[in-house]
Amino acid sequence: MEKDNLCKHIAIIMDGNGRWAKKRSMPRTYGHKKGAENVVNITRAMKDSGVEFLTLYAFSTENWQRSEEEVNALMNLLNEYLDKEFKEIMDNDVRIIFIGERDMLDKNIQKKMAYIEKESNNNTSLTLCVALSYGSRQEIVNTVKNIAKNVKEGAIGIEDISIDLINKNLYTRDIPDPDILIRTSGEQRISNYLLWQLAYTELFFTKTYWPDFGKDELLDIIQQFNNRERRYGKN
Ligand code: IPE
Numbered sequence: 001m002e003k004d005n006l007c008k009h010i011a012i013i014m015d016g017n018g019r020w021a022k023k024r025s026m027p028r029t030y031g032h033k034k035g036a037e038n039v040v041n042i043t044r045a046m047k048d049s050g051v052e053f054l055t056l057y058a059f060s061t062e063n064w065q066r067s068e069e070e071v072n073a074l075m076n077l078l079n080e081y082l083d084k085e086f087k088e089i090m091d092n093d094v095r096i097i098f099i100g101e102r103d104m105l106d107k108n109i110q111k112k113m114a115y116i117e118k119e120s121n122n123n124t125s126l127t128l129c130v131a132l133s134y135g136s137r138q139e140i141v142n143t144v145k146n147i148a149k150n151v152k153e154g155a156i157g158i159e160d161i162s163i164d165l166i167n168k169n170l171y172t173r174d175i176p177d178p179d180i181l182i183r184t185s186g187e188q189r190i191s192n193y194l195l196w197q198l199a200y201t202e203l204f205f206t207k208t209y210w211p212d213f214g215k216d217e218l219l220d221i222i223q224q225f226n227n228r229e230r231r232y233g234k235n
């Protein structure tokens, strides 16, 4: 039996900030603050694990429907971290990329995102992909539109449409499919995350709320992954 157990890419649905705060009788926004601190913590832990790509679900297209107060608090946190973490990102040789519907974000935030992507583009220790205003169905719609446009203009024919071509038109074109998906907080669903890319990903669900998810649990999941057998439909 062929084994393919090298984990290159971990994707995480960072869920449970609100419940973490509620348990402590604190506002949901406090949970988001602690969640943001844990992003830094887990990114650091990842650097020593040999994993090359980390994709974090920070804000979904559906999350725009939350209260104005919560959305503003999340956007302010994002703005703060884009400034505050820039030096650490560069010092640690981390490449940052963003996936999602950028147009829905504040112009000032969009500018900072583009700047960080450009400045960190040649860093090689870890690629941190942040899914921000991200929805997988929207990504697929966008991909279909791009391909249809190319067909209409005669740049490609219908027979050129392939799995590979679709991969090349997704926001994730520069990164391999995830080997591991982790969702914290006990929920067992995908919530519009990387639907195409997760086709053969190994899934891990933990009851831990995101602010409490630490390095030990991360390393334990990588260990469990190492003991799983991936078959890709073969016998
Ligand atoms: C995840 O935590 C963070 C975001 C979705 C932005 P939640 O805010 O969803 O926390 P719960 O699920 O309500 O506990």
Ligand code: IPE
Pocket: 013, 014, 015, 016, 057, 058, 059, 060, 063, 187, 189, 191
């Ligand atoms: C998924 O969590 C999105 C992020 C973690 C950013 P949600 O809390 O929004 O997902 P549902 O609503 O429980 O499916």
Ligand code: MG
Pocket: 015, 016, 017
């Ligand atoms: Mg949630």
